[in-house]
Amino acid sequence: MGWNSWDAYGLTITESQFRDNVEILAKTLKPFGWDYAVIDEGWFLQNPHELKSGNVIYALDANGRYVPVPERFPSATVNGRNEGFRAIGDYVHAKGLKFGIHIVRGIPREAVRRDSPVAHSRFRAKEVADITDPCPWDPTNWGVRDTPAGQAWYDSLMSQYAGWGVDFIKVDCISDHPYKPGEIQMIHKAIAKTHRQMLLSLSPGPTSPSIAKELLPYAQMWRISDDVWDFWKNTRHAPRSVHDQFELAAAWAPYARPGSWPDADMLPLGYLGPEPGDGVARQTRLTPAEQRTMMTLWSIMRSPLIVGANLTKLDDWTTALLTNRDVIEINQYAHDQRQVAREGNTVVWTAEGRNGKRYLALFNLNDGDKRITRTYAFYNLPSGAYRSRELWTNQKGEPSDGIDVTLPAHSCMLLELTR
Known part of the structure; x- marks a missing residue:
């Protein structure tokens, strides 16, 4: 750095x-x-x-x-x-x-x-x-x-x-x-x-x-x-x-x-x-x-x-x-960082962090809004419910087994996931 x-x-x-x-x-x-x-x-x-x-x-x-x-x-x-x-x-x-x-x-x-x-x-x-x-x-x-x-x-x-x-x-x-x-x-x-x-x-x-x-x-x-x-x-x-x-x-x-x-x-x-x-x-x-x-x-x-x-x-x-x-x-x-999905211009990465943390990054490369509705298991994460925190906004989510979000054009979401 x-x-x-x-x-x-x-x-x-x-x-x-x-x-x-x-x-x-x-x-x-x-x-x-x-x-x-x-x-x-x-x-x-x-x-x-x-x-x-x-x-x-x-x-x-x-x-x-x-x-x-x-x-x-x-x-x-x-x-x-x-x-x-x-x-x-x-x-x-x-x-x-x-x-x-x-x-x-x-x-x-x-x-x-x-x-x-x-x-x-x-x-x-x-x-x-x-x-x-x-x-x-x-x-x-x-x-x-x-x-x-x-x-x-x-x-x-x-x-x-x-x-x-x-x-x-x-x-x-x-x-x-x-x-x-x-x-x-x-x-x-x-x-x-x-x-x-x-x-x-x-x-x-x-x-x-x-x-x-x-x-x-x-x-x-x-x-x-x-x-x-x-x-x-x-x-x-x-x-x-x-x-x-x-x-x-x-x-x-x-x-x-x-x-x-x-x-x-x-x-x-x-x-x-x-x-x-x-x-x-x-x-x-x-x-x-x-x-x-x-x-x-x-x-x-x-x-x-x-x-x-x-x-x-x-x-x-x-x-x-x-x-x-x-x-x-x-x-x-982090470690084990990888792209786990690319569906058209929707790209998803995961990584593992210290103390058991998991990270999920969702990217909308489209020129318009994109709704993403997937289970965490779809992205090769262990199935079950996670608490989420979006790391750019610090917004916290209730325990859930997946995501349902709409991302604006060229934007992303970076989630820290914990049990």
């Missing part, structure tokens, strides 16, 4: 903006479990708006590794030397939070042009790079050879990040289009050598369920789809919509357990601006009902919960959505 800068700031986040968001994260969301603060792509770009033009200017150290741009992250400069994110890592940790960064797999093309020496090794950048293997959609890096030189490169990167106090590394262009198992394994080995616990998150999706067992030994999170943005439905191939995620969530739910987290992507909730990674600055396009549906699906499938809102503009509605302890309890501690 945590916050990532991409949905609100895109490539442009600055230190002051990051610190402002961390203050709100620590004060408002951390008491409910939201504890990662992640700087997404572009922190090493002096002129991030020129990334696609080819005229971008990078900040690198003497060993060809990206470092934060001092003009954007002034605490990086100590006695005339760029010390990276060390000061920011210390600041985040002092707030009782964990610190994360985004990178793209590979080695900077600029480091290869300079043929920079690889730190703590006898290799140089040209021995590391595979210039036939660029990221298809990102112009910053070349791929890395699966050789001792390539391993030395990733060893140098992870050593650098460990020194900055990094707890979370999101590596992009590695889990699909293209899938790079060799580089995933090299990064995993490099993290292990640091003796620092750093969570490895792989992006983008859609990662195929067929390779899940390959990923389990090496990564703790992996994206199950392309980027998700604030659409209920989207006729374009990308970005993904909330409606799109139901089928993927059902396929991936069995893999969600401690240390293994299929990632349905960030939550594009709240205010997305000033420079979001998709579209113009805006309040989320999702309706309140759609936002609850998104939070309910992510929670009961046990996806990581990474919010993308500009936290400095967090409103009461979004705060309440993100701080429902009962819903968070399901996400963090």
